[in-house]
Amino acid sequence: MLEIENLHTKVGETEILKGLDLEVNAGEIHAIMGPNGAGKSTLSYALGGRPGYEVTAGSVTFEGQDLLDMEPHERAAAGLFLGFQYPVEIPGISNVQFLREALNSQRKARGEEPLSGGEFLKHAKEQAALLKLDMDMLKRQVNVGFSGGEKKRAEMVQMGILDPKFAVLDETDSGLDIDALRIVGEGINAIMRKPDKGVLIITHYQRLLDYVRPDYVHILSRGQIVKTGGPDLAKQLEEQGYDEVMAA
Amino acid sequence: MSESVILPTSKDEAWRYSDIDALEGMDLGTFDAWRDITVPPGETYRECFVVPDDDKVELTRLRIRIGKGARCEIFAVNGGGLFSRIEIVAMLEEAAHFELGGVTLGGRETTREFVVRVAHEEPRATSNQTVRSVHWGRGTGNFLGRIDVVRDAQKTDAAQSFKGLLLDKGASANAVPQLEIYADDVKCEHGATVGQMDEMARYYMAARGIPPEDARKLLVRAFLADAFVALDDEAERERMMDAAIAKLDKHL
Numbered sequence: 001m002l003e004i005e006n007l008h009t010k011v012g013e014t015e016i017l018k019g020l021d022l023e024v025n026a027g028e029i030h031a032i033m034g035p036n037g038a039g040k041s042t043l044s045y046a047l048g049g050r051p052g053y054e055v056t057a058g059s060v061t062f063e064g065q066d067l068l069d070m071e072p073h074e075r076a077a078a079g080l081f082l083g084f085q086y087p088v089e090i091p092g093i094s095n096v097q098f099l100r101e102a103l104n105s106q107r108k109a110r111g112e113e114p115l116s117g118g119e120f121l122k123h124a125k126e127q128a129a130l131l132k133l134d135m136d137m138l139k140r141q142v143n144v145g146f147s148g149g150e151k152k153r154a155e156m157v158q159m160g161i162l163d164p165k166f167a168v169l170d171e172t173d174s175g176l177d178i179d180a181l182r183i184v185g186e187g188i189n190a191i192m193r194k195p196d197k198g199v200l201i202i203t204h205y206q207r208l209l210d211y212v213r214p215d216y217v218h219i220l221s222r223g224q225i226v227k228t229g230g231p232d233l234a235k236q237l238e239e240q241g242y243d244e245v246m247a248a
Numbered sequence: 249m250s251e252s253v254i255l256p257t258s259k260d261e262a263w264r265y266s267d268i269d270a271l272e273g274m275d276l277g278t279f280d281a282w283r284d285i286t287v288p289p290g291e292t293y294r295e296c297f298v299v300p301d302d303d304k305v306e307l308t309r310l311r312i313r314i315g316k317g318a319r320c321e322i323f324a325v326n327g328g329g330l331f332s333r334i335e336i337v338a339m340l341e342e343a344a345h346f347e348l349g350g351v352t353l354g355g356r357e358t359t360r361e362f363v364v365r366v367a368h369e370e371p372r373a374t375s376n377q378t379v380r381s382v383h384w385g386r387g388t389g390n391f392l393g394r395i396d397v398v399r400d401a402q403k404t405d406a407a408q409s410f411k412g413l414l415l416d417k418g419a420s421a422n423a424v425p426q427l428e429i430y431a432d433d434v435k436c437e438h439g440a441t442v443g444q445m446d447e448m449a450r451y452y453m454a455a456r457g458i459p460p461e462d463a464r465k466l467l468v469r470a471f472l473a474d475a476f477v478a479l480d481d482e483a484e485r486e487r488m489m490d491a492a493i494a495k496l497d498k499h500l
Contacts, residue, residue, distance in 0.1 A: 048455050051447070076457035088452035092470025101466065102456035109457070158456065 001026045001198045002067075002166055007058035009039075009046040016042040018223035019058070022200075024166075029192070029199040031209055033234060034220035035242045040202045041085060043220070044170040048082035049075055062166065076102075077109035079165030081158075083172045087151040090142035095154065096124065098142050099161050106162065127160030131187045148175030156187045163191070166198045173208035185211025206238040221246060253280045265390040265422045267331035267359040270305050282309040289315035289341075296484050298491045299328040299360075306332035314344040316370075322346075323479050325488055326360045327353035327495040335363045340373035348377040349475040353495045355385030355419070365394045368401040368434075375405075380475045381412040382468055383419035384499055394426040397434050404434040412442035413471050415499075468496055 002024045009017035016039045024030050034040050045053045047060065049072040060067040067075060090098065104114040115123065128138055131153050143151050152172055159167055169188070176184060185208055192199045193212075201212065209217075209231065217233040218225045219242070226246055227233070237245050253276045256263040271279070287293040293314075299306050306329035314320045318341075326332050338346040352360040366375045381389030391410045412421025423440035445467060453463035472492050479485045 050451055050455075071460075072451065072454035073457050073459045076455060082455045084452065084455075088446075088448050090446075090449050090452070090467070090470070092473055093466060098453070098456070098466075101462070102453070102458050105459060105462065106457035162456065 001028075001063060002200070003059075003061045004047075005059050005061075007043075007046065007060065008056045009042055010054045010056050011042060011052060015056070016223055017046060020220075020224055022218065022225060024198045024200060026198055027195045028215045029201065029212060030216045030218065031201045031203060031214040031234060032218050032220050032225075033203060033206075033237055036204075038220045039223045040220055041170055042223075044082060044085075044168045044200075044202055047075075047080065047168050048072060073105065074109065076162075076164075077106045081162060081164035081167040083155045083159065083167060083169035085171040085174065087143050087146075087155050089144045089146075091144055093142050094140060095138040095142050096121070099124065099138075099158060102158075103162055124157075124161055127191075128157050130160055130190055131157045132183050133157050149177060149180045152176055152184060153180060153187075156184055156191070160187065160191045165196065166200075167192055168200045168202070170202045171204065172201070173203055173205065181208060182211055184208070188212045206234040209234050219246060253277075255279065262363055262392060264424075265359070265388065265392075266333060266361060267388075270331035270359075274305065279307065281307075282311045285310060285312045285320070287312065287314045287318040287320045287344075290317045291315070292319040292321075294321040294323075294481075296323040296479070296488055298325040298488070299332050299334070301328040301495070303330050305329060308332075308334045310334075310336045312336065312338045312346070314338060314340050314346055314373075316342045317344065319345045320347070321349075321478070323349045323476060323484070323488055324362075325351055325353070325491045325495070326362065327351070327492060329360070330358055332358075332360045333363060334361070337365045337367070338375070339367045339369055340375065342370040343372040344370075345373065346375040347478050348375075348379070349478055350377075350379045351472050351475045351492050352379070352381040352383070352389035352391075353492060354383055354387035354389065355416075355499050357386050359388040359390070361388075361390035361392070363390075363392045365396065366406065368395070368397045368404040368406060368431075370398075371401055372403040373401065373405075375407070376478065377408045378475050378478070379410045380472050381410070381421045382415065382472065382496065383412070383421060384415040386416075386418040388420045388422070390422045390424075391440075392424045392426070393438070394428070395436060395438075397427075397429045397431050397436070399430040401431045402433040404431060404436070406434070406436045408438040409474075410440040411471070411474070412440075413468065414442065414444055465493070465496070469493060 004022040007020040100120045219227040379391045395406045397404045410423040421442045425438040450463045476485045
């Protein structure tokens with residue numbers, strides 16, 4: 001579903017990703033773990049096409065299409081969802097307005113009919129309930145005044161509403177307390193644990209992986225995948241630390 | 249009204265950011281024309297207007313007396329004219345309210361401005377001014393806002409907010425808040441910021457599937473909407489927003 005080959009990415013003058021290879025098939029959930037500065041967030045932004053993250057070599061193929069050739073909004077319409085580590089506040093625009101605009105832009109790009117206001121609200125309500133997020137929150141301005149945990153839950157509601165084929169979740173677990181972590185984990189399972197979807201979870205810690213069990217765990221270090229294993233690898237990292245596991 | 253009218257220069261404080269050159273050759277009779285509005289005690293007066301889209305000098309001058317307990321609301325889209333100046337003097341009697349919601353928009357070499365003096369002449373009057381400016385090309389937006397509170401005007405509550413959004417490098421926005429307060433029990437707030445489009449917000453919107461040009465329009469619309477929050481007639485609010493957006497659509 002997603003094939004990354006020899007990906008090199010520069011931020012400013014610094015090369016962060018130095019030949020990263022990764023393949024995620026439909027129906028799989030992969031986790032990428034790694035120490036600070038390994039290039040985890042750079043990988044998510046390179047996949048999401050954020051300006052300033054320059055891919056200098058390599059290829060990324062998403063469902064047979066050249067992902068790197070697409071603009072960020074085209075990647076979204078093709079079915080890629082990027083869960084932000086720091087969701088952005090947009091004063092003056094409500095979540096409902098923002099998400100309806102986003103969903104209908106994606107539908108238009110795919111040649112589908114737009115959803116009416118009523119249809120959209122019904123759909124949004126269902127997804128918000130899944131993440132135990134109040135509809136009143138969705139009427140508020142995008143992420144404005146939300147706590148860290150609320151922002152992350154709102155990201156997952158966005159994912160539910162947009163229903164992507166593939167999600168790259170960049171430290172979605174940071175800032176969550178124990179209850180919110182469980183709710184978010186269950187949300188990811190409900191929305192994305194499907195035979196035709198794929199997920200790449202980028203995280204520091206093993207704890208989210210107690211709720212969303214990955215099929216594969218990769219260790220990212222200095223811009224490359226240095227080790228791949230099953231869910232046990234995450235536990236081993238938690239117990240022994242990066243240095244010891246990578247040296248083994 | 250004044251006996252000896254002469255054209256201002258950029259040395260005049262109230263004209264320092266204006267397009268003085270555009271005034272050259274103006275008929276002094278029309279130049280000094282003011283429109284007087286009197287709002288009788290207890291009544292409400294509202295006016296919404298859009299400066300016509302032409303290449304002339306547009307001077308709109310309102311002198312408003314707001315009677316005891318009366319309310320006056322002015323909403324304006326200032327996005328026409330080579331140089332367009334909306335000048336307002338509002339005089340508030342006891343417990344009166346003055347509301348101003350204005351936007352300036354413009355590109356090329358245009359200058360659009362609000363020059364406002366709100367005089368709290370008696371106790372317990374309130375006023376609120378919200379001006380938003382969006383400029384591109386070499387366009388300029390100005391807000392000169394003065395609030396006078398006389399010695400006996402206790403319990404005055406006056407607020408003023410200006411924000412400028414510059415879409416191109418050559419565009420500019422100027423804000424001059426001026427408070428003259430001679431009473432001691434008053435509340436006066438003012439704030440002014442000038443910035444550029446939030447690129448992270450645009451990227452966030454793109455990452456959710458919204459094309460960049462639509463994202464830009466949504467962000468500008470949200471920015472301008474502040475100016476019309478206090479307008480409680482939905483149809484009028486839509487009309488004002490549409491007039492502003494139509495102006496922008498040609499350039500975004």
